[in-house]
Amino acid sequence: MEFFEANKDILLFTGIAGAKILAFLGAVMGFTALMTLAERKVSSLMQDRIGPNRASVFGFSFNGLFHPIADAIKMIMKEDFVPGRAQKLLFTLAPFFALVPVLALFAVIPFGDYVMIYGYQVELQIADLPLGLFFILALSGLAIYGVFLGGWASKSNFALLGAMRGAAQMVSYEVVLGLTLVGLMMIYGTASLQDMVRAQGSLLLGFIPAWGIIYQPFAFILFMTAAIAENKRTPFDLVEGESEIIGYFMEYSSMRFAAFMFAEFIEIVLISMLAATLFFGGWQVPYLYDTGFLFPGGPALPMNHYLVAALQAGAFTAKTVFFCWFLLIVRWTLPRFRFDQLMGLCWKALLPLALLNILITGAVLTILAR
Amino acid sequence: MISVKKVNNKPLNLLERIYLREIARGIAVTTRHFFTNLLNPKGMPTIRYPEQTRPLPGNANLRTRHRLKMRSDGSPKCVACFMCQTACPAYCIHIEAAEYTENTVEKYPAVFDIDLSRCVMCGMCVEACPEDAIAMDTREIPGGALTREEMIMTKESLLRNLPDGSAHAQSGNARSGYDLTTPSEEEPSRKGAANRLANEYLKSRGEE
Secondary structure (H helix, E strand, O other): OHHHHHOHHHHHHHHHHHHHHHHHHHHHHHHHHHHHHHHHHHHHHHOOOOOOOOOOEOOEOHHHOOHHHHHHHHHHHOOOOOOOOOOHHHHHHHHHHHHHHHHHHHHHOOOOOEEEEOOEEEEOOOOOOOOHHHHHHHHHHHHHHHHHHHHHHOOOHHHHHHHHHHHHHHHHHHHHHHHHHHHHHHHHOOOOHHHHHHHOOOEEOOOEEOOHHHHOHHHHHHHHHHHHHHOOOOOOOOOOOOOOOOOOOOOOOHHHHHHHHHHHHHHHHHHHHHHHHHHOOOOOOOOEEOOEEEOOOOOEEEOOHHHHHHHHHHHHHHHHHHHHHHHHHHHHHOOOOOHHHHHHHHHHHHHHHHHHHHHHHHHHHHHHHO | OOOOOOOOOOOOOHHHHHOHHHHHHHHHHHHHHHHHHHHOHHHOOOOOOOOOOOOOOOOOOOOOOOEEOEOOOOOEOOOOOOHHHHHOOOOOEEEEEEEOOOOOOOEEEEEEEEEOOOOOOOOHHHHHOOOOOEEOOOOOOOOOOOOOHHHEEOHHHHEOOOOOOOHHHHOOOOOOOOOOOOOOOOOOOOOOHHHHHHHHHHHHHHHO
16 A cells, blocks of 8 residues: 555556557557458449448348458468568568557547546646657658568568668658648647647637648648658559559568558558648637637637547547548549659659748748747 | 551640649549448449349340250250260269150250359350250359359259240349249240150150
8 A cells, every 4th residue: 555655646647648548549449440441441432332241240241340350350360471581580570660650659649638537637648748740750760661671571572672662752751741740840839749739729810720721731732642652552552552563561461461551551540640630730629628619709608628528539530530531532532653753743842842831931930920 | 557546645734733633623523422322322333242133134145044944744855965064164064864764765864963163154055955955044143152062053953944935034133033843834945856856756656
């Protein structure tokens, strides 16, 4: 008992952090599993098809809801094959390098403001890093290792070629991804994501929510382009090219392959969350404050604290789901770029535009500060 | 002389080269399809195939699921000559012949299996049959099955006459099924020379 009393703060912190990690990552993983189904269902609906609807439990298929489970079982049952000449250690490590950085990134995403539980203020974010944005850029840069180690350790020429394409693409677009976010950092004056979201709660001219998209609409387009390229999905899926080109995970099978695939889907969720957090106000609901709604012009609607917190978390979820859907739509609409077009787009178009965006943002901020 | 077709591709204007408006237009198309189909799934042209079927188009001459024609007494027209089995390029027909006890003229198939999992629906068996005993005019499209055994059609499932000579043209639903218990009027046969000869032979022997 004395031990608990003496270490109360640490234990409390650990407990709360653990609970948040379990809850948030559990939600993200569950949602990602559904994303694998949503990808197939969304694409099928777009193409006037029905989509997967066969997997059933006791004859109930719920229009294909069990397909993620069926896929997982199938992946686990498959042979875990390692090519004879592969470097075993790196070959084993590569899927982890793909998966772990992506999962770690969720630590800095704020999924709500805070809740008061038994008098304790619980922040709805796993870790509020002051340099959260840099943390995101640093770790997403680490994801290149997954691609490149996977291709290199397979000791297969095709896989290596895929990995080289992947490395070139990801390194290039990493630059643009970082530079598009500089404008936001300049405007909000912080690199902490929670602070950024709080700053987006204010109003412009008394009635426009001060979301990032209002300040930086141009950066949003650049960000989405670079993020889809980072994610290695169509129209920038030259890394794997699931229909024709052979990708870096060519020699992978079973759950090792599933780890790469799953990392890609988690990245969709992550990009959606980042887009919502940075450009669409994160958990902010327009005109909703700590005490309830306060509409411009006077009318107010006071609300319970827990209701407010739930609304905010719900708003964040809704925004995330919307962007996930949007990314799926984009993926199934656009044709693939050629590799020279891909590189040209990055270095000749997006990079100068991102720099121009920073320049203009800086100039406007300087003028306004006068 | 090589024929050359000159394609006049317009150079893209600036708005098209920026690509964003074109992306928006493309996304508008796919989104419209998405929501139309989400709100009205019945309107989609796709059907849940093995459970749902749709009428085959018109009077098209389709090679559909096989059947063995029956005589008016319900015995198979097939005389187990093995012509179809020999002609079959997919080796999907398995016949075991047997003899009638009361009739020494002709044989009959004791076993007549068609393995649909091998069949390529080429119609060679129909072409080869000298008795016009096998036909592919049921207008049923063989569906899938979960085991190999389910894909094998036995003599019992093959033996059937169409409700009447022309009914198959209108029979819309491929799964409506035919009355297997009561064989209808014997169908007029284009060939069937051996059948006719056999009948005449038996008749003449009975008169002696």
